[in-house]
Amino acid sequence: MNKERLSYLRLQYLSGNITARELSELKSLVNDPNLDAEFSDLAEEVWMAPDSDVQPMTAEEANKIYLQVTSVVQQKRPVRLWRRLTVAASVILIAGSGLYFLLNKQNSGFKATSVYAADAAPGKVGATLTLANGKQIALSNASKGELAKEAGVMITKQADGKLVYEVAAGANDHKVNTLATARGETYQxxxxxxxxxxLNADSKLTYAASLNGNKGQQERRVKLEGEAYFEVTKNKNSPFIVETGGQEVQVLGTHFNINSYADEPVATTTLLEGSVRVAAGKAGQSVIISPGQQAINRQGSLKVAQANLEQVMDWKQGDFYLNHVNFKTAMRKIARWYNVEVVYDASVSDITEAGGWISRNKKLSEILQSIEATEQVHFKVEGRKVIVFK
Incomplete structure (x- = not known):
């Protein structure tokens, strides 16, 4: 399939002369992930062409398209491309791994906002710190500076909001602290x-204040529920161990991400730098992964695969990376960040795929409108419940 054929189908759609067979062909091509580059080139040609065949739009119409495109498509090119949106095509065709928009002045596909009347703001920086004595500190409300000090360990909240532990010489505090984010929170x-x-949303990290544990300096051990990204300080004499449900991850000093949410079918450990050993199951199965690889733990059975690092690290970068992601998996991410419940109509398939790249800084309504533009699913929001149907 060449770009000339794609251009022809686009022009047929624009002119209103496209046949049913050609429209079916166009939709199937849009959903072909192998044609991402061709569609990206075509979209850029439309935006940048000095003699475009497109019709001018009103500011309101251009703003609608701008909202949908910028909230879904990963855009790393200069901002000058977006100037074309003020005189955008009456039909803009953008493909990104199955995500597309077919928008025109008569039928933009932009859904009425009434179904999103109960909107939700994006998540925020926040967490709850529970000290060994049971005292709880809501970190989003806590003043900057010293929060607690005992047994030679001082805990402070810095100007950037980060929680910092500092240990005095000779201190060996085995008391356990817990840092927990609620749904819609993230913390460092x-x-x-x-x-x-x-820590990603709806996650919990448990650790000794001095990070020595009951075995002294022999190891540094923490427990994780949910998802977290670690940049471990190197110490060849003291391995760093992360316990999650049914597995242990051991490193000496490296960068890695662990996703171990209880509602996910697998736990994944993804390595960005260094080396990691993952052990799981009663039989003590273990694997060692290299940078760019992922250990997938399915009920104690481990396998190693190449990882999509953009997809794994999207949350830390402030995005939802949805290309070739199972739709219900994507919605679990969204539900945690916006603290909503997602309910599916029986018509929504388990094998539907999402697509695109959406900022986590958008309101929930903008996220749902962008996804809805794919014409694969529709949404209705009732309070904090998101109902999905075909």
Missing amino acids: VRLSDGTMVW
Whole structure:
């Protein structure tokens, strides 16, 4: 399939002369992930062409398209491309791994906002710190500066909001602290050994204040529920171990991400730098992964695969990367960040795929409108419940 054929089908659609067979062909091509580059080139040609065949739009119509396109398509080219949106095509065809828009002045596909009347703001920086004595500190409300100090360990909240542990010389505090994010929260902590941890929404990290554990300096051990990204301080004499449900991840000093949500069918450990050993199951199966690889734990059975790092690290970068992601998996991500419940009509298939790249800084309504533009699903919001149907 060449770009000339794609251009022909687009022009047929624009002119209103496209046949039913050609329209079916166009839709099937849009959903072919192998043609992403061709569609991207075609879209750019439409935007940048000095003698475009497109019709001018009103500011309101251009703004609608701008909202949908910018909230879904990963855009790394200069902003000058978006100037074309003020005189955008009456039909803009954008394909990105199955995500497309067919928008025109008569039928833009932009859904009425009434179904999104109960909107939700994006998540925020926040967490709850529980000290060993049971005292709880809501970090989003806590003032900057010292929060607690005992047994030679000082806990402070820095100007950037990060939680920092500092250990005095000779301190060996085995008391356990817990840092927990609710749905719609994310937080960053620097542990007492210098290790940096970013917690995603609805996650919990449990650790000794001095990070020595009951075995002294022999190991650094933490427990994780949910998802976190670690940048572990190197210490060849003290391995860093992350316990999650049914597995242990051991490193000496490296960068990696663990997704171990209870409602996900598998737990994944993805390595960005260094080396990681993952052990799981009663039989003690273990694997060692290299940068760019992922250990997938399905009920104690491990396998190693190449990872899509953009998809894995999207949450830390402030995005939802949805290309070739199972739709219900994508909606679980969205539900955690916006603290909503997702309910599916029986008509929604388990094998539907999402597509695109959407900022986590958008309101929920903008996220849902962008997904809805694919014409694969529709949404209705009732309070904090999102109903999905065909």
